[in-house]
Amino acid sequence: MLIVNKLKLLFWGIAAVVLLGVSSCKTTREVTTVKAVKPMSTNKLIRNVENNVFDYKHLSIKRITCQFDNGKTKTSFKASILADKDKEIVVMLSKLNIPVGRVWLTPDSVKFINYLEKNYFLDDYSYLSSILDMDLDFETVHAIVSNNIFSLNDEKRDKEIKDYETKIDSGMYVLESVKKMKARKENTKLNERRQTRKARKIVDNAPVKQSIYIDPETFKLRKIRLVDAANSRNLNIDFSDFVAVDKQLYPGEMLLNFKGPDSYMQLHIKFAGFSTEKEKDIRFRVPEKYTQINH
Numbered sequence: 001m002l003i004v005n006k007l008k009l010l011f012w013g014i015a016a017v018v019l020l021g022v023s024s025c026k027t028t029r030e031v032t033t034v035k036a037v038k039p040m041s042t043n044k045l046i047r048n049v050e051n052n053v054f055d056y057k058h059l060s061i062k063r064i065t066c067q068f069d070n071g072k073t074k075t076s077f078k079a080s081i082l083a084d085k086d087k088e089i090v091v092m093l094s095k096l097n098i099p100v101g102r103v104w105l106t107p108d109s110v111k112f113i114n115y116l117e118k119n120y121f122l123d124d125y126s127y128l129s130s131i132l133d134m135d136l137d138f139e140t141v142h143a144i145v146s147n148n149i150f151s152l153n154d155e156k157r158d159k160e161i162k163d164y165e166t167k168i169d170s171g172m173y174v175l176e177s178v179k180k181m182k183a184r185k186e187n188t189k190l191n192e193r194r195q196t197r198k199a200r201k202i203v204d205n206a207p208v209k210q211s212i213y214i215d216p217e218t219f220k221l222r223k224i225r226l227v228d229a230a231n232s233r234n235l236n237i238d239f240s241d242f243v244a245v246d247k248q249l250y251p252g253e254m255l256l257n258f259k260g261p262d263s264y265m266q267l268h269i270k271f272a273g274f275s276t277e278k279e280k281d282i283r284f285r286v287p288e289k290y291t292q293i294n295h
Helices: 002-020 042-051 126-132 138-145 157-163 188-199
Strands: 058-069 074-084 088-095 098-106 109-114 119-123 165-169 172-180 207-214 221-228 233-245 248-260 263-275
Touching: 042 165, 042 172, 098 138, 119 126
Parallel strands: none
Antiparallel strands: 058 074, 058 263, 074 088, 088 098, 098 109, 109 119, 165 172, 172 207, 207 221, 221 233, 233 248, 248 263
16 A cells, blocks of 8 residues: 555656646746636637647756645655657656656556665556546646646547537636546456445546636636536646746646545645756666566
């Protein structure tokens, strides 16, 4: 259970890091909302969001500070990230300047090295998907990195647009939909996880209400709200402290809150040391005598 709990903590660190993306300018700019927001069609709103997504080829964030709280334990850790668009994301985690672990995400694999317990694992996205009870893939991660709208299911884009409703709330545009999350693919390695889900009577394919708050001036995502009423689970993500990056804007701070029937997690992240220059590749190398683990 120790390694499982640590991996969960690492995953939420990874999730928050990729949600925040990259900033390469030290000048901070708060994104302001206008008082009077004119109605806009769903098609036009989504098109404006897509035209203002954060575009990058290489990114690095060298100093990331994370504060984690699950209601029982409070801890802080540091991280850094290197990424090549559409190819790879590498996350390096440390505690008190001591390396804790590294995670490699590619379109078809997840690799993790735990330096504290001297072990590692190789997998597809099944384990990370099991933590969220949804089918997570690299494409979804990329959409999050770009501060873009991501899908909860496999519907085609035209169908997706028709399912959204647009309204105005708190001086921002809001895209709302009720959908079923992507069903996770069956994997024989997740028997224990499935038994736990069964014991907790998790309702598979439950409808999830998704609300995406969009700044009417910059068309950047400011809030994401996911409500899974059937399973009493809520996920809230708030983006703030937007910074200028090569004439683009990207959030430099994020607050993530997850509440479930028997769990609570909060993750607060800030960054420093940004670059969009190409960095030296960090390859997956397992030290000798490290043990491969199964989850």
